[in-house]
Amino acid sequence: MASATQGKHPAAERIAPEVRMTEPTPTGSEKDSPLRFKISNLDVFYGPKQAVFGLNLNIPKSKITALIGPSGCGKSTFLRTLNRMNETIRNTRVEGEILLDGQHIHGMDVVGLRRRVGMVFQRPNPFPKSIYENVAYGLRVNGFKGRLDDLVEHSLRRAALWEEVKDYLKKSAFALSGGQQQRLCIARALAVDPEVLLLDEPCSALDPVTTAKIEELMFQLKDSCTMAIVTHNMQQAARASDFTAFMLDGKLIEHSETSKLFTTPTDPRTEAYITGRFG
Amino acid sequence: MERHFERDLEELKQRLLWMGSLAERAVHQAVHAVLDAEEHLAEIVLSEEDAINEMQIEIDERVQRLLALQQPMAADLRFLLAVSRINGDLERIGDQAVNIAQSAMRVLRHPQVKPYVDLPRMSELAEGMVRDSLNALVRGDIDLARSVLQRDDQVDRLRDQLFRELLTYMMENSAVVFAAFELILVAKNLERIGDHATNIAEDVIYFVAGRDVRHPALDRR
Numbered sequence: 001m002a003s004a005t006q007g008k009h010p011a012a013e014r015i016a017p018e019v020r021m022t023e024p025t026p027t028g029s030e031k032d033s034p035l036r037f038k039i040s041n042l043d044v045f046y047g048p049k050q051a052v053f054g055l056n057l058n059i060p061k062s063k064i065t066a067l068i069g070p071s072g073c074g075k076s077t078f079l080r081t082l083n084r085m086n087e088t089i090r091n092t093r094v095e096g097e098i099l100l101d102g103q104h105i106h107g108m109d110v111v112g113l114r115r116r117v118g119m120v121f122q123r124p125n126p127f128p129k130s131i132y133e134n135v136a137y138g139l140r141v142n143g144f145k146g147r148l149d150d151l152v153e154h155s156l157r158r159a160a161l162w163e164e165v166k167d168y169l170k171k172s173a174f175a176l177s178g179g180q181q182q183r184l185c186i187a188r189a190l191a192v193d194p195e196v197l198l199l200d201e202p203c204s205a206l207d208p209v210t211t212a213k214i215e216e217l218m219f220q221l222k223d224s225c226t227m228a229i230v231t232h233n234m235q236q237a238a239r240a241s242d243f244t245a246f247m248l249d250g251k252l253i254e255h256s257e258t259s260k261l262f263t264t265p266t267d268p269r270t271e272a273y274i275t276g277r278f279g
Numbered sequence: 280m281e282r283h284f285e286r287d288l289e290e291l292k293q294r295l296l297w298m299g300s301l302a303e304r305a306v307h308q309a310v311h312a313v314l315d316a317e318e319h320l321a322e323i324v325l326s327e328e329d330a331i332n333e334m335q336i337e338i339d340e341r342v343q344r345l346l347a348l349q350q351p352m353a354a355d356l357r358f359l360l361a362v363s364r365i366n367g368d369l370e371r372i373g374d375q376a377v378n379i380a381q382s383a384m385r386v387l388r389h390p391q392v393k394p395y396v397d398l399p400r401m402s403e404l405a406e407g408m409v410r411d412s413l414n415a416l417v418r419g420d421i422d423l424a425r426s427v428l429q430r431d432d433q434v435d436r437l438r439d440q441l442f443r444e445l446l447t448y449m450m451e452n453s454a455v456v457f458a459a460f461e462l463i464l465v466a467k468n469l470e471r472i473g474d475h476a477t478n479i480a481e482d483v484i485y486f487v488a489g490r491d492v493r494h495p496a497l498d499r500r
Contacts, residue, residue: 275355
């Protein structure tokens with residue numbers, strides 16, 4: 001007969017590698033975390049069409065906030081407002097207040113703002129350059145004078161890509177797989193050491209294994225970088241975020257700790273959406 | 280458009296209610312084997328135990344499959360968690376019914392210790408609690424679930440009363456010790472059935488309102 005120590009299931013080892021001797025620290029609530037963004041009465045218009053209505057939301061520091069909602073509900077518009085990417089679209093008008101660390105973002109130099117608030121898009125969009133240059137580009141633009149090689153390596157390591165590309169740094173970024181390209185884009189965004197990273201459906205074009213890598217990466221990064229992620233994948237929001245905001249028709253319907261929103265939402269519209277009864 | 284997931288949930292609920300009716304009937308028959316001195320009722324309970332156990336496994340498998348394949352959220356998730364726990368409670372109720380049936384077979388070999396007054400009341404209360412906890416699940420009725428929680432104290436009081444009374448019988452006449460002891464076991468099992476019904480009612484409140492009322496002293500939400 002096998003002894004109790006023989007043939008231990010790998011999953012059991014993963015879950016309980018050793019007896020936990022200290023009580024785990026509970027995840028703090030929004031109240032316990034200092035705010036990175038404070039958004040008040042935000043309205044966003046594309047010409048005559050209003051896309052976001054009177055949105056109030058706090059994004060706490062060193063946490064991941066997920067934005068969910070059906071297509072066209074305004075979540076990507078809202079995300080792009082946080083680093084003024086919407087200003088690249090003609091006839092866009094933003095009203096209301098967005099404070100980053102207590103400062104109005106509309107009073108800031110837009111290049112400086114986008115250095116502090118980086119963005120990763122749905123489709124990986126590396127520059128038509130080498131892997132190395134993709135990461136180094138932002139640093140050069142920002143006038144970085146130090147040891148570029150070190151910082152490129154550091155950024156690629158933070159994006160969990162270094163080990164896979166360290167021997168091919170001169171190769172074109174387009175030679176990488178989709179998941180690697182997306183991590184390269186994250187490395188590029190991280191190179192300028194942003195305080196906030198905005199991720200607009202970063203995994204929608206990726207397979208589950210690569211998605212898991214990106215989610216793990218987000219988890220590793222969150223101590224040093226606040227993140228806001230737009231996702232259509234409910235399980236991803238549930239797995240990867242600390243807070244979740246549900247938007248519908250341009251309005252914020254519900255915002256709470258992710259564990260609460262996905263088990264006991266308070267608004268029936270949230271309930272209907274996350275249980276797949278509409279949207 | 281009704282999704283097949285919703286049909287699966289409804290089917291799961293129906294299977295759970297069927298299991299509940301089996302457990303409830305087993306309790307009724309087991310207690311009436313004692314009260315009406317009908318040994319064949321006890322035999323029926325013993326012979327039907329496997330059906331309840333099989334239902335438990337079937338329901339567990341259904342829950343497991345829906346959790347894995349549908350990755351449910353919110354009320355759907357709470358429902359599946361509640362069903363999983365209720366499933367365990369119903370199986371335990373089935374076990375308590377078997378215990379009572381076994382006591383019935385032993386107690387029937389002896390003359391009746393006393394007229395049965397509290398035992399039928401206790402049985403009615405416990406069976407009613409099981410029935411109403413399941414009705415609360417069907418209707419999503421929190422008030423009905425709460426009324427089940429309140430009734431648990433009455434069952435406990437009747438058990439204490441019965442213990443005291445049977446102790447006096449045993450002290451007066453050692454010839455009744457064996458039968459009286461079996462009746463104490465029956466009362467103890469009925470009290471445990473009340474506890475399981477209480478668990479079910481708590482799970483219904485969790486499913487419907489998202490509130491965990493299992494340990495009020497912890498004062499969570």
